[in-house]
Amino acid sequence: MQLPIVLAFDGKTPLQRQVFEAIRRLVLAGMIPPGHGLPGSRQLAITLGISRNTAVLAYQRLESEGYLTPRRGLSPVVNVNLPEHSLGIASTSWPARTRRVRAAAAERSPAPGLVDFKIGQPTAREFPLRTWRRIVGRQLLRGYRRYLRYGDVAGDPGLRAAVAQWLGPARGIAASAEDIVIVSGLPQALALIARVLRKPGWTAAVEDPCYGRMVDVLSDFDATIAPIPVDSNGMRVHRLDQRPADLVAVSPSHQFPLGYTLSLERRLWLLQWAAGTGAYVFEDDYDSDFRHEGAPLTALKGLDQAGRVIYFGTFSKSFGPGLRLAYISVPAALRTGIVDAKSRMDRGSSWLEQTAVCEFIESGHYASHLRRIRRHYVECRNALRTGLKERFGDIDVSGINGGMHLAWHLDRRHPTAPRLAAAAAPLGAKVYCIGQGHGRCLDDKKREARTLLLGYSSVSPRDYARGLDALAAAAARLAPRHRPAGARPTRA
Amino acid sequence: MQLPIVLAFDGKTPLQRQVFEAIRRLVLAGMIPPGHGLPGSRQLAITLGISRNTAVLAYQRLESEGYLTPRRGLSPVVNVNLPEHSLGIASTSWPARTRRVRAAAAERSPAPGLVDFKIGQPTAREFPLRTWRRIVGRQLLRGYRRYLRYGDVAGDPGLRAAVAQWLGPARGIAASAEDIVIVSGLPQALALIARVLRKPGWTAAVEDPCYGRMVDVLSDFDATIAPIPVDSNGMRVHRLDQRPADLVAVSPSHQFPLGYTLSLERRLWLLQWAAGTGAYVFEDDYDSDFRHEGAPLTALKGLDQAGRVIYFGTFSKSFGPGLRLAYISVPAALRTGIVDAKSRMDRGSSWLEQTAVCEFIESGHYASHLRRIRRHYVECRNALRTGLKERFGDIDVSGINGGMHLAWHLDRRHPTAPRLAAAAAPLGAKVYCIGQGHGRCLDDKKREARTLLLGYSSVSPRDYARGLDALAAAAARLAPRHRPAGARPTRA
Secondary structure: OOOOOOOOOOOOOOOHHHHHHHHHHHHHOOOHHHEOOOOOHHHHHHHHHHHHHHHHHHHHHHHHOEEEEEOOOOOEOOOOOOOOOOOOOOOOOOOOOOOOOOOOOOOOOOOOOOEEOOOOOOOOOOOOOOHHHHHHHHHHHHHHHHHHOOHHHHHHHHHHHHHHHHHHHOOOOOHHHHHEEEEOOHHHHHHHHHHOOOOOEEEEEOOOEEEEEOOOOOHHHOEEEEEEEEEEEEOOHHHHHOOOOOEEEOOOOOOOOOOOOHHHHHHHHHHHHHHHHHHHHEEEEOOOOOOOOOOOOOHHHHHOOOOOOOEEOOOOOOOHHHHHHEEOOHHHHHHHHHHHHHHHHOOOOOOOHHHHHHHHOOOOOOHHHHHHHHHHHHHHHHHHHHHHHHHHHOEEEEEEEEEEEEEEEEOOOOHHHHHHHHHHHHHHHEEEOOOOOOOEOOOOOOOHEEEEEEEEEOOOHHHHHHHHHHHHHHHHHHHHHHHOOOOOOOOO | OOOOOOOOOOOOOOOOHHHHHHHHHHHHHHOOOOOOOOHHHHHHHHHHOOOOHHHHHHHHHHHHHHEEEEEEEEEEEEOOOOOOOOOOOOOOOOOOOOOOOHHHHHHOOOOOOEEOOOOOOOOOOOOOOHHHHHHHHHHHHHHHHHHHHOOOOOOOOOHHHHHHHHHHHHOOOOOOOOHEEEEEEHHHHHHHHHHHHHOOOOOOEEOOOOOOHHHHHHOOOOOOEEEEEEOOOEEOHHHOOOOOOOOEEEEOOOOOOOOOOOOOHHHHHHHHHHHHOOOEEEOOOOOOOOOOOOOOOOOHHHOOOOOEEEEEEEOOOOOOOOOOOEEOOOOHHHHHHHHHHHHOOOOOOOOHHHHHHHHHHHHOHHHHHHHHHHHHHOOOOOOOOHHHHHOOOOEEHHHOOOOOEEEEEEOOOOOOOHHHHHHHHHHHHEEOOOOOOOOOOOOOOOOHHHEEEEEEEOHHHHHHHHHHHHHHHHHHHHHHOOOOOOOOOOOO
């Protein structure tokens, strides 16, 4: 077969990237259907007038990012399980993983005895140390002169371009490098936005419950906080009709901390409302890299026609919070103001890790890394879900379709969350109330008592039984007459 | 000789550091006078009951930091030119430098033809690439798990301790690790302080002229700006009697941008005034690492008995602004507020470069690095001073005793600074008005016309003649009838 690809030999864009992009577009547009074979790299090279090596590298990246499936001794075929269609679990047809360093220490539990169901804590098991060291060393050698000057306040241009390119297939967002501003994390992102939007008497609507730090940052910039309740379809956005706001902060993919998904109907309503009122929407997409089941809904930003949405994404969950790198995709109208505010708060992040993340993404290692930890998180989530069911029977749990933690809505049979958390800790399980897990209840105070958060991203699968036994023991001690039907006897 | 040293063998502080500290104290207290010999490392080891290796390493660090001078085949002697007495130029008796990578590219001029007298731009020539790469690689291997968690908001504890220890001998400041908060640069430092101090109708006094970004940040937090004029003894602090302020931002070591030193009398007055009124003083010590002549005055913070001074220091000048690491030493009363504000604006800097800088300091490489660039900057400054004198005769220049740039106060014989800068650029010399050089004139507008800033930290010594010839040619074109006596004919 001959692929309809035209390359520009003007030296502006590397040929390898052009080939990669062109084939990716053909695959995504369905012009080469899943399961369909591609020409061999040798033939591709001849047809396109490029070197064999360029063809091989382009195929390797397509394979590493999951668009193609290699076949031993044969040319690759289009993956039957395309990443855009199932951002979640890697199918078993993924290419063999490259060898990587696994830290021996990371295999041990963090503190002997205590199983910590920490919220939003990335796993240490899959850390790509070898790749990362090589990349950092190379960037240092290549770019060390960048220590001697101020970088772009908005962030390293290469990283911004890589993020923009990533957001298209990953989240359905059409962004260019100019739309992206690199920040150190959610507090800085929100502080920049608040700095630009603040005016006397302004109001920011937040989910109730929400990420506690959000309320602090917004209050710092004198916003009146309007708490909007949350149900199983996410933020009850229609309430904004009675409670107008200049900014709405929402976590549509996996509501923090309850894990609900904002329904499509509410997404569209919110966007229409924002377009009508001129309000801005801050879309906190903190852990959307991890979608375990079902296709992810397109990000609000991807549906936003009116330029009302500021999208926030972070490397804190996929790589680690110690990296201090996150990003926002900003509507054109806010761009200058936000970059200007950033130059006054902070002249930008260090160049080294920005360029390293850029290479990590562009080389395809980031996509491979995500696939590995996604698979690991699914295992962990399954172990947690099954273990809870075995011990507590049929319980009300939310947030299991994605992310790194779930919320257990305790019913009358169970003690309150603070009591349960307090009783479980000395028995060997650390579980979290909303307030302890970085969340905050505003008007809806009873959520705090009735919601228990359990993170599964950093617990080793073989520790679940022990941790959940401790939790069950704590529950049994607090409510001995109400052991639910179907629960296993505890070891306590 | 037997040294009066008592070591604690409790494993808390490394023996090598204890020996280093003890000898340093003896040297600084004058108990071992300059030129006086020390016991050989073998004898020292036996006397103190430590390993030979520990003694050798302690001596090496004392030599590398300039307290001792090695003698070939003999035991070291106390340096006759102690760093605390002359923080500036390294004497010729410094130990032989270790081999280091010099980037070939850094030897070239930045843009062919144009000699850029850029303000505050560190030299690329002396960048310690080999050492830095080794340190970063080692820290990465050792500490990569720190990517997986949030670090201390106030900064890496090791780096904070290293900075605190550094500030004692370097700037006469007694600080502990708890007093130090790591920030990304001056904007963030000032934003944190402004966040904590702001109240309705508050006033911040700044030098006029000053670093322009300061005014932006303070205004962001609704401060009324009170400009205080500057003369050759620095900020005219007595004006504060008529113009009270809640915060005074001052650059005592090398006033930005004019380079004056705040006199001791004014330092003491300012501290007394602050203690009396309860105001805070922000001491911007941006380039005090570079003192070329005379003993540096103790930092305001070192004289501050009443806890009114917030000291700001940075690695932007000594290492490079691309590192994005600086620090403040904070009075106890402000500590919690500032760390709290930081947790809301920014959850801290990436751990990797913080730990690398920590090792860079503690291993003595930072001190060696500073000595190398100091020596280089003295050469550059001399070349600039001599070159200016040859071409323009007896001119009024300030700021030559330290720092990385000087200010030329143009008199009536010369055109205005904006005209001169504009005319020099096409002839091949980039020089700066206050406004172009990150400075800002507030009430004192005539400074802008009469002050030309020339940085000498990033110009190669062999480029001075060409750059200054271009400047002289520009001056001659603009005022052809006023060529000063003693000026060389220009090439233009």
